[in-house]
Amino acid sequence: MPEIQGAIRVLRAKGYKVTQPRKQVLKVLTQAQKPVSPYDVQKILQQRGEHLDHVTIYRILDLLCLLNLAHKVLLSGGFVKCALGDEEGCHRFMVCRQCGAFQEFADKSLCEEENELAWHLGFRTEQHFSEFFGLCAKCQG
Amino acid sequence: MPEIQGAIRVLRAKGYKVTQPRKQVLKVLTQAQKPVSPYDVQKILQQRGEHLDHVTIYRILDLLCLLNLAHKVLLSGGFVKCALGDEEGCHRFMVCRQCGAFQEFADKSLCEEENELAWHLGFRTEQHFSEFFGLCAKCQG
DNA sequence: CTACATAATGCAATATTGTTGCATTTACAA
DNA sequence: TTGTAAATGCAACAATATTGCATTATGTAG
Ligand SMILES: [Mn+2]
Ligand SMILES: [Mn+2]
Ligand SMILES: [Zn+2]
Ligand SMILES: [Zn+2]
Numbered sequence A, B: 001m002p003e004i005q006g007a008i009r010v011l012r013a014k015g016y017k018v019t020q021p022r023k024q025v026l027k028v029l030t031q032a033q034k035p036v037s038p039y040d041v042q043k044i045l046q047q048r049g050e051h052l053d054h055v056t057i058y059r060i061l062d063l064l065c066l067l068n069l070a071h072k073v074l075l076s077g078g079f080v081k082c083a084l085g086d087e088e089g090c091h092r093f094m095v096c097r098q099c100g101a102f103q104e105f106a107d108k109s110l111c112e113e114e115n116e117l118a119w120h121l122g123f124r125t126e127q128h129f130s131e132f133f134g135l136c137a138k139c140q141g
Numbered sequence C: 001c002t003a004c005a006t007a008a009t010g011c012a013a014t015a016t017t018g019t020t021g022c023a024t025t026t027a028c029a030a
Numbered sequence D: 001t002t003g004t005a006a007a008t009g010c011a012a013c014a015a016t017a018t019t020g021c022a023t024t025a026t027g028t029a030g
Helices: A002-013 A020-031 A038-047 A054-066 A108-120 B002-013 B020-031 B038-047 B054-066 B108-120
Strands: A070-073 A081-084 A090-096 A102-105 A124-135 B070-073 B081-084 B090-096 B102-105 B124-135
Touching (some): A002 A020, A020 A038, A020 A054, A038 A054, A090 A108, A108 A124, A108 B124, A124 B108, B002 B020, B054 B070, B108 B124
Parallel strands (some): B090 B124
Antiparallel strands (some): A070 B081, A081 B070, A090 A102, A124 B124, B090 B102
């Protein structure tokens, strides 16, 4: 796991302790070849006879995201806010990380470009969702 | 609420019953000028002295999504799957609605186009997330 | 208008996701 | 080796989500 060693170096470099739970979670993330939920992490550890409190797992995953050693993915199943329907099959949100303001918009040419990209990978796209995080006009220094 | 009347027509046209709870939820979605969670819906109704079981609310929202009268938005805050970090600031997933297969990819030119679009709306983008739902190569009839 | 069939809702139970406060333990440096 | 701050564990709670089954309400057929 060279990936784990790299993560450990980052932890040390930024002054975070290299604890057993942190190493355990890093190992799970490295071995899982797909995104896993906090609950998944807990279950996988349980199968090895290891136990971590779910609060600890949340805190470790948050830290890894903070350090860009992991990242959240939106990947379906999740969801959940609902709005009455508008542009069918295309829903894009810009969200300000500072004030939380958001704005929805749609863009047809972007959809077409995405369709083509996906098509090159053998995928036929039906629905486009995106979120852009950044700073709104007001929150830009 | 002309929007509600339209939704009611769709329900009838497809053979679904127009029930009190469905009308109540439609009213909440119409009046809320932003996405609301199932829990939000329940709370808003409670403030009016109305009560719906949360299971009912989930089922109604699912139905409205099915009929394209509402749609789910990913809008942050939500949930969480984690993967070890890769392309910083750009995470795109294609997900097959049939078999659940998914594939992550990144595309720099897409990011730039999105940056520009957002910029026209006053937004400075830092992170790009997207999900494309459709059919993978295997699942295309 | 009434009665019926069944679609929809309510309720109970359970699982997953997520946060906070505080007691205890652990990592690491002095 | 020991001390201190950081990290974890634990308890409690809130929110999100799904299933099965009993009960109710809608739309229709009579
Ligand atoms: Mn939308
Ligand atoms: Mn990624
Ligand atoms: Zn802002
Ligand atoms: Zn597929």
